Amino acid sequence: MDESILSPRDFDSHPAYVYPPYRSSVKRGPTLPLIPLKEKLRNQHAPVYGTDDLGALDHDLTRNAAKNGAPLGERIIVTGRVLDEGGKPVRNTLVEIWQANAAGRYVHKQDQHDAPLDPNFLGAGRAITDNDGRYRFLTIKPGAYPWGNHPNAWRPNHIHFSLFGDYFGSRLVTQMYFPGDPLLAFDPIYQGTPENARERLISRFSLDTTEEGFALGYEFDIVLRGPNQTPTER
């Protein structure tokens, strides 16, 4: 019987629950110590799904909500590999994304930012990784938007990512940022991430991924928790 467990969540890589510069964390983050729960991998399950659950255009945000034309904005390719900490590709795993449109406006009804909606853009997509753990999206570069956390607060351009990996405990929800964004220095969500880990959230511009005459390419690899391969060290 497989008795292995997941490698411990590396809390040096993740933001603390309460980070006061990010105002809404103050009343929402747990304050008491977490209780250790070393559940065996054979008891940890990700949900069941398959490529048949996805629509043919789910990975193409420039077309999956088009009504009467193409969405406005700069077309980009966002691709990368999902790996575990041992460097092994995480195959057949779901990657869900959502984002603002080129003007910095979300479709969500609560977003009242005075910027236009785009009738041809929803901003949601999903893909399942291939045998190399690779996913690929075609989308529009999201705009920055104001969010009221502090005076003149603007979120840097970002795309939200949601992944399961192979286990209940490998769940990850994160955000991908763009290289060279001047707003990163002022963003408490990005700055709330431990300094040595932050740069892992920034995608890499890639001329190899960029397609001639069509779209710029960004690479964003994602590392999920994997089976604990060095139990004797802990």
Place this chain on the structure above:
Amino acid sequence: MALKETPSQTVGPYFAYGLCPQQYDFDYKSLFTPDMAGPETPGEHITLIGRVIDGDGNPVFDAMLEFSQVDANGRYPASREAIAQNGFRGFARVGTGTDEQQRFIVRTVKPGSENAGEAPHVNVIVMMRGLLTHAFTRIYFEDEAAANAEDPVLAAVPAARRDTLIARRSEQAGSIVYQFDIRMQGEQETVFFDL
């Protein structure tokens, strides 16, 4: 172990159209729904109902929760074919933004025991704006007192805090409801696990 984990970031306030679009009436198929089981699933049909409460005592209207559990026989669904056969998905996703009282409402069957000596429970992931890293908790059942007393995970929780993990059973309009509020802070702060 060469690679470092990608850091978590908050799910933010605008997840609905991407992660639970149909629940929020967006024109995009939901991959996961608040229904963990279908009407044809064998077992005792129950509804899990609760709210997420912040440190000021206010219900959170923009939380997203995910639930995972075994069926009445203690098994997770093995395949999409198995789900098609008995309607048991073993996984639910729900936002708190569509109910007037900011409740989550999840229809399921009461889980069996996954392993000998373990009390029936539901695994929960909690996300919301303001939570930079998601939190894990569990729902145990009030009417399983004997099994709860033997459960090794509950035993590792300080006795004074165990109560925060127990759902209360009642009958409402002919259906079995388990009430389970998740308190992020305060005297009754829910136990969260380092899974």
